[in-house]
Amino acid sequence: MNDLSPLRDPRAQRHEEQRRRILDAAIVCFARGGFHATGMQAVCAEAGMSPGALYRYFPSKDAIIEAIVERDRADIPQLLSPLLEADDVVGALIESARAFLVGNLRPDSLPLFPELYAEAVRNPAVAEIFGRCDDEVGEIVVRVIERGMALGQIDASLDAREAVRFLMALTDGVLMRILLEPAAEIEGLMPMYERSVRRFLAPGASS
Amino acid sequence: MNDLSPLRDPRAQRHEEQRRRILDAAIVCFARGGFHATGMQAVCAEAGMSPGALYRYFPSKDAIIEAIVERDRADIPQLLSPLLEADDVVGALIESARAFLVGNLRPDSLPLFPELYAEAVRNPAVAEIFGRCDDEVGEIVVRVIERGMALGQIDASLDAREAVRFLMALTDGVLMRILLEPAAEIEGLMPMYERSVRRFLAPGASS
Numbered sequence: 499m500n501d502l503s504p505l506r507d508p509r510a511q512r513h514e515e516q517r518r519r520i521l522d523a524a525i526v527c528f529a530r531g532g533f534h535a536t537g538m539q540a541v542c543a544e545a546g547m548s549p550g551a552l553y554r555y556f557p558s559k560d561a562i563i564e565a566i567v568e569r570d571r572a573d574i575p576q577l578l579s580p581l582l583e584a585d586d587v588v589g590a591l592i593e594s595a596r597a598f599l600v601g602n603l604r605p606d607s608l609p610l611f612p613e614l615y616a617e618a619v620r621n622p623a624v625a626e627i628f629g630r631c632d633d634e635v636g637e638i639v640v641r642v643i644e645r646g647m648a649l650g651q652i653d654a655s656l657d658a659r660e661a662v663r664f665l666m667a668l669t670d671g672v673l674m675r676i677l678l679e680p681a682a683e684i685e686g687l688m689p690m691y692e693r694s695v696r697r698f699l700a701p702g703a704s705s
Numbered sequence: 706m707n708d709l710s711p712l713r714d715p716r717a718q719r720h721e722e723q724r725r726r727i728l729d730a731a732i733v734c735f736a737r738g739g740f741h742a743t744g745m746q747a748v749c750a751e752a753g754m755s756p757g758a759l760y761r762y763f764p765s766k767d768a769i770i771e772a773i774v775e776r777d778r779a780d781i782p783q784l785l786s787p788l789l790e791a792d793d794v795v796g797a798l799i800e801s802a803r804a805f806l807v808g809n810l811r812p813d814s815l816p817l818f819p820e821l822y823a824e825a826v827r828n829p830a831v832a833e834i835f836g837r838c839d840d841e842v843g844e845i846v847v848r849v850i851e852r853g854m855a856l857g858q859i860d861a862s863l864d865a866r867e868a869v870r871f872l873m874a875l876t877d878g879v880l881m882r883i884l885l886e887p888a889a890e891i892e893g894l895m896p897m898y899e900r901s902v903r904r905f906l907a908p909g910a911s912s
Binding site for chain 1: 826881893894
């Protein structure tokens, strides 16, 4: 979200507002019916815009999907950068995962998460966007882990890249589980998550 | 799969074969286009059957989805029951997770996994099937964990139900990651998975 960026030019501001309106409408449609089954027509109806007006902002459904992922991604470096200066690296890592999980638990956009996965498997264009986002997050977390190793807070014998891949799998798995199982709650899973991440990363003791 | 069950009645055997043929065709179609966007017509074409013939076996798309999940589920109790007699409970748990992961890494059915999640979020009928399967697996693993606690191999202070929920999230997350990230491999993630599960369940040491 670019709510805080000063857009003084009224035309640019209007453009930004219209884009946001389309993306919000598209999220509602995609969450309801899936990417694959949702036509641009449905997005137009939800946004209350004519196809001609909408196509001026987004020439295709893939362009909308790309913009949704990009918008989500815009928050991530900001969320992760404090990790590179934290005193307690593991604690900060867990806090940012909690913020990511809680931030994703909005009922309107939540169903989009597995949908994005499913579409990434089918659609190379979405896979490419997803992959870029993933790499960007992964690179930052690898640096965080390596810093934790240098500080003696994280087991230096771990393969940092595989460990990060695993932590990302774990975090996505928890989000997916909350989505799927009505009885699963972030409050119940978070202590498990924290115990698991702390013990996984801890130096010493046999694995 | 019921390959081993003796179906001596040729008509019953034929019925079973036709059902299997339809389900295999449906998996190909669903993996390609998603549940939502795939019509019964496409499944008929893939199976090489007329709609009339196919409807004799499955009256609706939901009935096909249900049968796919049921078929997958049929293997699970068999996969998990040895856990209830294992000497090394945690080792056996990790081995059965490995078998589950490797068994799911068939290129044809793999894309179905996030698709099932996405559909379960949208479609209450699929959510109900999914939930039943999930509960059945969860019940067995809770008993395994409690047995490990009684044997002193697993931290008895853990909430068994939340721990199992977490382990299921973790396992699904690893499967999803392999699906999504071309560089992710089961060989790279399995040592991380094993380290994580062993340390997570281990008695003693502060969490």
